[in-house]
Amino acid sequence: MSVAEIQPPAGNGAGAAPVQSVDRALTILELLAHDGESSVTEIASGLGVHKSTAFRLLATLETHRLVEQVNDRGRYRLGVGNLRLAGATTARLDVVTEARPVSRQLATDTGETVNITVRSDTSALYLDQQAGSSALQSHNWVGQRIPLHATSNGKVLLSELSDEDLAAALPDLPRFTDRTITSRSRLKEELTEVRRIGYALAIDELENGLTAAAAPIRNHHGDIIASMSISGPTFRLDQERLADEVPKVVAAALEVSHRLGWGRRH
Structure with missing residues (x-):
């Protein structure tokens, strides 16, 4: 240029x-x-x-x-100093830059596909993806949108919204499987649990046979600006595997948050 x-x-x-x-x-x-x-x-x-x-x-x-x-x-x-000066658009670029090496390591450690998403109006938008060694296919989801209420990434992105913002983000709650949450009261209970435990799960909620676990990525103010997830077939990401892999997802998302200035130790 x-x-x-x-x-x-x-x-x-x-x-x-x-x-x-x-x-x-x-x-x-x-x-x-x-x-x-x-x-x-x-x-x-x-x-x-x-x-x-x-x-x-x-x-x-x-x-x-x-x-x-x-x-x-x-x-x-x-550099990260731009975070003090830039708005949400630049923050997205920084998320991809800082998250990519962490995502690659997480994909290596878990063998599962790792995704980074942000909220875009009423959907979650894929910003980046790293395929793990166990991935059954190499379909690239970057640039595509997914429902907020039926995905682990979406639940993380919704988890700290006010009631007003939550209503605006979810004009409706379409059903995708028999496990999709379609009740607003039930979803609010789920989001309260996400805030409490620090991660979200979606088991057969968007597609039968698909499981995902996500954790929040925060900016230097502590706001959730993105989410990091692993996803794979439910038969492989069973409860025992999730117990092993979820802490890795949480730690990886925390590392990206630190890289973006949240809780940075000088």
């Missing part, structure tokens, strides 16, 4: 011109938002400046935690 592809907004006053160093620093953030991660050389090329200039700009942004180095490989990506 080049500077020419990034068009700054027009100034508010006639003849208004951006301060060059500020303009370049903001362009670096745009470049990293577009490319994911870049080296100093790539950033300098994108800006059309010398490497030393790019390095000084990156060092300043790093001081404010707006960028960070990736595993000391000389490459940079957006």
